[in-house]
Amino acid sequence: MEKQRTPKNIFVSGAIAPEKIAQSIANHASKTDIGGHSIFLGQVRADVKEEGTVQAINYTAYEEMALQQAFEIREAIFAKYPLTCMHIYHSLGEVKVGEICLFVFTSSKHRKAAMGACEELVERIKKELPIWGKEIIDNENSAWKINT
Template sequence: MEKTRKPKNIFVEGAISPEKIAKSIANHAANHEIGGHSIFLGQVRADAKEGGKVTAIAYTAYEEMALQQAFEIREAVFEKYPLTCMHIYHSLGEVKVGEICLFVFTSSKHRKAAISACEELVERIKNELPIWGKELVSNDTSVWKENT
């Protein structure tokens, strides 16, 4: 019987906590078929902007569309790579400098599939999902962030 995947909510309100990341990793210890994990953590930087530094990013999204597109990306990546599992979490709301705003975690029998899949997921999330970040600057201004 083929496993049917359903859209999952990838959004977390505020920063993604170190505890959530640690628990997600620990939950995989019981799966003895996994030989490699790849993890990407996106962290908010204190970039210099005109008149100040970034202090936080306020994330917004067209949630319904983003969830559907994330589901389609997940399906395509699962089809392309022999993965055991995949997790995607992206922040909404305000995330302060130094906090985690994106957590992508892939697992497979062998490391190369996990690494390649994780890299592709991050690139596709950044380029295809309708998620926007407004950089909050120390001089009480804000700037819409451009993904690079």
């Protein structure tokens, strides 16, 4: 009997702590059928704009829709790749330059499935989820970020 998957909350308030990433990796040590993990970490850059240098990004989302779409993407990726597990975490709220705002972690028996799934997952998250980032330039300037 196949386990029924349900939507999971992918959102984290603020930056994703390095300890959360380390603990997620450590939690998989007992899963001895895994032969490969692929991890993507999205970090806020200090882009230089006409108005000044980016100091942080304030992330917002249409949460209900984003969670449903993330669930559908997860299901499609699980159907396409022989994965053991998959984790997605995305920040909401302010994330400062140098901090992690996106953590995608895929695991499988073999590395190629984990790497292919991770790459496709990141691309689909960036393209399809209703998540927006407002770049904070300084106390007076901000601009909406365009995903590429």
